[in-house]
Amino acid sequence: MNRWQEQLFELLRFPSISTDSAHKEDVAACAEWLAGKIKEAGLESEVQTTPGHPVVVGKNKHEAGRVNVLLYGHYDVQPVDPLNLWDSPPFEPVEKDGKIWARGSTDNKGQHFAHLCGIAETMEEKGELPVNLTVLLEGEEEIGSPNLRPFLEQNREEFACDVIVVSDTGMVAPGVPTLGYGLRGIACCEFWVHGPARDLHSGVYGGVVANPATVAARLVASLHDEAGRVAVEGFYDDVADLEQWEREMWATVPGVSGADVLKVTGSRELFGEAGFSSAERLWARPTAEVNGIGGGYQGEGSKTVLPAKTQVKLSFRLVPNQKPADILAKVRKHLEKHCPSGVTLEIVDGHYGSAYHTDPNSKYGKAAQEALRKSFGADPVLIREGGSIPIVQDFKEVLGADTLLLGLALPDCQIHSPNENFAVVNFEAGIRMNRILLDELSKTV
Ligand code: BES
Ligand code: ZN
Secondary structure, three states: OHHHHHHHHHOOOOOOOOOOOOHHHHHHHHHHHHHHHHHOOOOOOEEOOOOOOEEEEEOOOOOOOOOEEEEEEEEOOOOOOOOHHHOOOOOOEEEEEEEEEEEOHHHHHHHHHHHHHHHHHHHHHHHHOOOEEEEEEOHHHHHHOHHHHHHHHHHHHHOOOOEEEOOOEEEOOOOOOOEEEEEEEEEEEEEEEEEOOEEEEOOOEEEEEEHHHHHHHHHHOOOEOOOOOOOOOOOOOOOOOHHHHHHHHHHHOOOHHHHHHHHHHOOOOOOOOOOOOOOHHHHHHOOEEEEEOOOOOOOOOOOEOOOOOEEEEEEEEEOOOHHHHHHHHHHHHHHHHHHHOOOEEEEEEEEEEEEOOOOOOOOOHHHHHHHHHHHOOOEEEEEEEEEOHHHHHHHHHHHOOOEEEOOEEEOOOOOOOOEEEEEEEHHHHHHHHHHHHHHHHHHHO
């Protein structure tokens, strides 16, 4: 275990922030390191370039008559700011209180590296794996995987498979093995409200020209009605209803009650659509969120300025069968309709990906449930996820294969936030799980 943990620490020291061009070399170095580890385990591996960050590919010796498994993960990470809120530097991993603290520890380096360790152990002991395995690790998941779908389309043969394995989602509570059979989709955009030609004295000109920050706030407020529903016209048109068996099953899942959500988020009150439980709101209902808003003076004290412009970053979580491009078009129409005439509105569409939904009781799903049961010594719960991994639906469309989401993230792992952490027991469980899972999958032929 020490050996694997030391290696994970090496992986965590790469500041592989995909969104920040200053870290391009760090992302590339991280890819090379991973390819080296996959080779050390006894598989073939190479780093393949894309128009963006590179992709790491690995393969064991494929033999006819075995199950073809694609293992996917991402080695890029989210930015670290606000840096001052970290208890230890984000790229200097430490172990404390049974957790590994570092950016990327859970999302997603720790989770996919656990699989690589499991593979290395099996190779050491047996000299081969029970399945035909292809490893695919990308460096652009956190920026919406802009180059991975085209890459798959160009290399369909190389990545042809029966089933895909991904550990990049959550467990509902410690010790509760969790199989995900769905993901929300996402559509991002940002808008600028442009007002006067320059920042103005708010006394000299306030009250006679429109304030872009006020307009931006009104536009943001117009996205929801009083009851917490998204107020964009047609937003719910294509939303697939929850199935009754899901509602019943989710009502029994631990860790996702309203009280649990309040506790883990440190919030005072729940928010959202009436008539749905927290789990249902999280996993099967779409949302509109403001991810950032800025304009005017943000520093200490006051400055009497009427800002020339204000920016807002939005994202929408989507569910089956909403279409991301259609949602972005509807949002654009909504913002244009609600924007007063005294300002100029500039809307820029961002990245997007569709929701994913599959049958958790397919033969591969059953194998995954059995692997989770054996790895954690408890019956798995079946959930959909609130987060998004856009490439999963692309896998379905390009490769025709379903994805097993075997999450190892705990509710308090703080992914995308300061003090991200990965429980050591989950790292160990992930290694065990890989070994058991490949065995279980090998029996499905
Ligand atoms: N690992 C997460 C997704 C996730 C987290 C799913 C927890 C379920 C539970 C992934 O790295 C991620 O953050 N995805 C982004 C996608 C986006 C940037 C296109 C997300 O969900 O915001
Ligand atoms: Zn993430």
